[in-house]
Amino acid sequence: MSLEILLAAIAVLLLSGVASLIVRRSPGAATFVAVSGALLACLMGLVAAVIVLSGGGYDYLEWAWSIPGGSFALGVDALSAVFLIILFFVSIPVCLFGVPYLRTYGSRQNLGAAWFFTCLLIASMAMVVLARNAVLFLVSWELMSVSSFFLVTFEKGKPEARSASLIYLVAAHIGAALLLVLFLLLGRDGSLDFDQFSVAGNAGLLFILCLLGFGSKAGFVPMHVWLPEAHPAAPSHISALMSGVMIKMGIYGIFRTITFLGNPQPWWGWLLLGIGVTSGTLGVLFALAQHDVKRLLAYHSVENIGIIAMGLGLGLLGLSYGSLPIAVLGFGGAIFHVVNHALFKGLLFLSAGAMAHTTGTREMDKLGGLLKRMPWTASLFLVGSVAICGLPPLNGFASEFLVYMAGLYGSTGTIGGTAVAGLVGMSSLALIGGLAIACFTKVFGVVFLGEPRSVNAGDVHDASPTMTVSMMILGAACLAVGLLAPFAVKALIPVIAIIAHTPLGIAREAVTRATAPLYTVTSVSLILVGVILAAVLLRSMLLRGRIVRTAGTWDCGYAAPSARMQYTAPSFVLPITGLFNRVLKTRRHRERPDGLFPTAAAIETHTPDIFQERLFRPILAGTERLLGVFRWLQHGNVHIYVLYILITLLVLMFWKMR
Amino acid sequence: MSTIVLSSLHIVLPLLAAPLLPGIINRTKAILAGRRGQPVLQGYFDLLKLVRKGAVYSRTTTWLFRAGPIVNLVTIAMGLLLVPFGGSKALFGFDGDLILFAYLLGLGRFFVVAAALDTGSSFEGMGASREVTFSMLAEPTLFIGLFALSRLSGSMSLSGILYSTGVTGWSVGAPVLVSGAFFMIYLSENARIPVDDPATHLELTMIHEVMVLDHGGPDFALVSYGAALKLWLLGMLLVGVFSPNLAEAPLWFREGYALLGMFVLSVGVGVVESLMARVRLLKVPQLLIGAGALSVLAVILVLE
Structure with a gap:
């Protein structure tokens, strides 16, 4: 039905x-x-x-x-x-x-x-x-x-x-070509129906093909290069x-293929965990160095796909080493993060879109002070930011919590392999979490707080009611899923059972036991919300009847500060991007102040994607050179093309007759 | 029932006693410098004075600026629900509470940093930038250290990890290494020397103090109280790591050990601040990465 x-x-x-x-x-x-x-x-x-x-x-x-x-x-x-x-x-x-x-x-x-x-x-x-x-x-x-x-x-x-x-287009088709091979290999027994697929001993090869083919759509590093281009456009x-x-x-494709492939090998889990750690950390690092809000969000998709891959990798490791709690927590965290990322990333892109639509720019350093001018859009962007940083009480925390728990189970378990995997997972999640906070305080601080840095940002109004309502739907979902996380996980049990090749009853018991702490997390989250509300009330009562004045921001005695003097996005993250400059390779163009009475100085930074610059560009250039040999075949003359078709047909005919 | 009463007392106690800790630190520094110094209760006097004041807000700021200190204080207070004191179970001790603990502090930090950026001041932006950088480096250290202790104690909850690794653990040495790493995090997160100098005068060199430049009156009272409470909260964590196994000890001994630990820790911070100058800002990451290396060593010892 x-x-x-x-x-x-x-x-x-x-x-x-x-x-x-x-x-x-x-x-x-x-x-x-x-x-x-x-x-x-x-x-x-x-x-x-x-x-x-x-x-x-x-x-x-x-x-x-x-x-x-x-x-x-x-x-x-x-x-x-x-x-x-x-x-x-x-x-x-x-x-x-x-x-x-x-x-x-x-x-x-x-x-x-x-x-x-x-x-x-x-x-x-x-x-x-x-x-x-x-x-x-x-x-x-x-x-x-x-x-x-x-x-x-x-x-x-x-x-x-x-x-x-x-x-x-190119990235999508390279991925699709690999998927074609994957399915042809899976369907070697004749039928291409999913339920008749056979692995026939080369599960490892199929797994690699699946990672490459589906990973290029999901945005695993280094196949992520299309995301930061396509999302902003x-x-x-x-x-x-x-x-x-x-x-x-x-991610769906990877989940589905895993169900065909049978019992996983440990190296599958290690590979996915490695991909997850790389995508997660590089995604957030490149996000830090971006100036365009939507490009930054695109890199954060790479980061979150990394977190999903980490959960998936831990789950596969749990399965292959025979630890059911790690398996269900890893898979559960991965699938739950899929849901949560859809909600908060949807919210972030919509609110960034509303902001860019009204101000006409996505350059962070031209914006500022929008929390006053677009209160709804800004507050909803804040909700999305807190959620994507994985902070309680919103939904991002709940799913990252499950992935962390998979790591923690590794720490107390007796299996050496899962212990190391758990450690790797936990420490990189912690690093990603810290970097994400840096990144989103930057975006939110520079775009929505402070004073407008340009005329565009000064004279604007909030998003239209329809836009606001659509953002509110997603924002409310982020809060609801965060507070009702234990029930959301309960609903996901059949999915976890499918991915973990486990009968529903056993999976239900394992998931219920392993995710029981979520109930306490929820109660602490509820107390947190309650106490914050109470504190806000208390504080507003505290100031009643007192003198509350406004003045300028403290500027250390400088007489006439201008909005351009505010801290900018690249300066804010400079300590971090400086630490990681070996990876990021940020380019700086500087015009130094010149002479005794300098009139102008400028600095511009630009962080291109190293994988596009150092990996794909040389490969594509090489391919072009290689195929350039055949360029003489192309004349643009219809007669010659008809001749080619004729020759092809003749060759095929003789080949068949032979 | 009595355990719940005891755990609740362990939440009330810090809420009342936390402002003592900065007092003890300052007194230690004063004595070592040959001064009499301010009364130990000065923290309370300051809070009382601030709470009774009016407020002056920057024209640039919004509701977020007012929300920053509140959210920060509440998240730290929530941490008290999770960290055990003196070997008794915390009120909300559960498997994985250490993750919630770290992320609650993260939530507080997010709002403190956002409130600083809300003023539009370059100085506060600088402080905020340093804060997120240093805490980003501290976070993995915290988790790696807790991972080592979790493996050593066989527990996934702070209530099971702390005060329990003593006898078996000391022989391996991992808790000592983790204590060293956590002491660095304690100093860095609480904005003490050698990472930050709470007594500095120049806005350009501050980290934590500069982020709250524009807070005044009741808001600043919340900030100061939050800072004192954070000293207590992270102190509880450190005392719990650097502890013998107290599972068999009588109640008075456990309570006494924890209280004495908090006192000794505060005196220790005072001594460190008297003996050392703060390191250059550019060197702070090295310090924190060094702490991370200690945590990693602890894990290697535990994994064998």
């Missing part, structure tokens, strides 16, 4: 997308058709997915399909359902936010196309999680990549949008959807 509702939701999405394309002449009508359809579909899908997750049922359906190797096999289990829930839940505020956000583009751009691709993106992601046949999966995967590609190119006029979308609500949900499709 639930599968039929989901199919209907997908149909509604596609229909409203097409309808929006048909009425594209009128931007208002196109928006209305697409958004109302998408909202309806999301609500339908949400209901169906919640039914599946709470009932734990498995629904399967198969139709014949005339494509070789393909069958229209769909299935929904708890693992699919979790991803469907975050997809449909995040899509609601995303679509709402898009309405006022895209309105200003209405006269110049084709909004019908934008909404068509948005609907297609949501629908294709739903198909990715439902597909139970390799061909169907790859077709959906491709649709997802292509529709998001067209959304990244939305602002075609901007050169950076064009180059970003090109990088994204896309419209903000699309960035929220891409960062919150689409990159998680890579």
